[in-house]
Amino acid sequence: MDSKFILEKSTTVGGADFNCRPGRSVHCDARVPILERNGPMPAYTNGPVPYKCSPDGGSPVEVKSPRTCFKGNGISPGGRISLDMEKNVLGDQKDTGSSGILKRASPTCCPGMNGQLTAGFMQLETKNPVKQGELALSLKAAQGRNVPQAERQPFLSSHIPVPRNRRPSGHADKEVMAATVLTSLSTSPLVLCPSAAPTVPEPANRVWKEVLSASYSSSTSGNWSWDASDQSVPSTPSPPLSNDTNKNFLLLSQGDDVSEDVTESTHFMFEDPIPRKRKNSMKVMFKCLWKNCEKVLSTSSGIQRHIRTVHLGRNSDSDYSDGEEDFYYSEIEVNMDSLTEGLSNLAPTSPTTVGPPPAFPPLLTDTSHSENIGVNGFQNHAPTLLSQSAPSALCHIRTDHAYQATAPVSIPVCPELAELGSDNGISVSWQSPPVIFKGASGPVNQVRTVSIGEKRQPATSTHTTVNKSHALITQATKSTPGSRKPRGEAKKCRKVYGMEKRDMWCTACRWKKACQRFTD
């Protein structure tokens, strides 16, 4: 059941996939704390917390969430989480196992979370009467003001019906309210007790339900507009609430690109022909690697346009691209499950705090090893434009070694490219070796290898082709069967990195084999 899945996942943020490996794993692994994707969160888990989740009109489904509260060590969710997050950002990787998720709960990493979780918790019915009462009291005003009486559903203790006719309305206050509710809920000691009174006072429950509904409604009336497919979501039996949450989360930090690619993003998030398919929840996204910019879009064109217009100062009206943008974004795999989980867990920590995104994820702050890689693959992916403020915390960048990769998307990058950024007064380190991003979801549909010359000067592509043709002819004429191929023109790892940085070579070069990174 989708709802179950969504709810379940939304309460296990700990699974957020943070295994980012930009460029070379050698540096990346050392810098980036890799959080256990599926590991338990012992520090914050005191046993399953039963919830009942039911789709619209459906029967309740009990979901045992490993984490919805932060009681664990008796710490206050908000403060402790932020502290842990800072620690994690600073590189402390020792205790990622126990608090990995919470570390990423910092508002600085996931700004704008206060509104989203509400959607994720929409159909959640807690068995905690006390909390329900608190919720009712604290949110009653908001409910009465924002939820039309007609939309109020008759109370059913077994499930929470989702209003079918949600209307957009002012949502800021409701989001805050909902976040507050979630905070209260997450901190409630009774939440930890599955044996708590199973029945919930009707008024409280209703208010709770309405709060969530209102929040959900507000979440759908934010910065984007629903297309036809989207509008069906709230009324479908199993609305992809997690998707909504994700979308909200991703869009909040998006800024100027939100409106222009709204349709794409909604398609991306909602037009999944097989919504129940959760085996492969990884989505290929494109993350801007510009310093202090963590924009994540779902399409390469979108991220290119973003980089071109925002960072490179190019004419936004022109679609012309010289390819330079390719080197300022990277392809990442976003674990949608993790996103959902992250939303659910992060919001309660600081529901009203929408802090600016961190300067850059820890893995990228080290400019000497920054992996400013251009990656362009999966172009046939459903057009989408999404953005999130904490992609590094929830995204998974997979990089396979060039020599070992099979049909990867590879973008050779040379140090010379660093100068490209300085043309615009921007200093960017390009010492990192090129990387190959290979999507985890099946075969690569498109392989694009771009050498520096080719990439930078599309106009000369024909010239390059001519040269290559010539080289082939020359080779054919002078080569004999069994003879070695002529030496490639591209700089190899040895030349790019030098002997002193031999560890940065591709494996093939290290083994004195044909370079797999700078292929000809």
Place this chain on the structure above:
DNA sequence: GATGCCGGGTT
């Protein structure tokens, strides 16, 4: 001489 990498050996 530096570089690229084939071919073959070792683990």
Place this chain on the structure above:
DNA sequence: AACCCGGCATC
């Protein structure tokens, strides 16, 4: 299969 290196062709 991963790793390493002698040796040769190429620049």
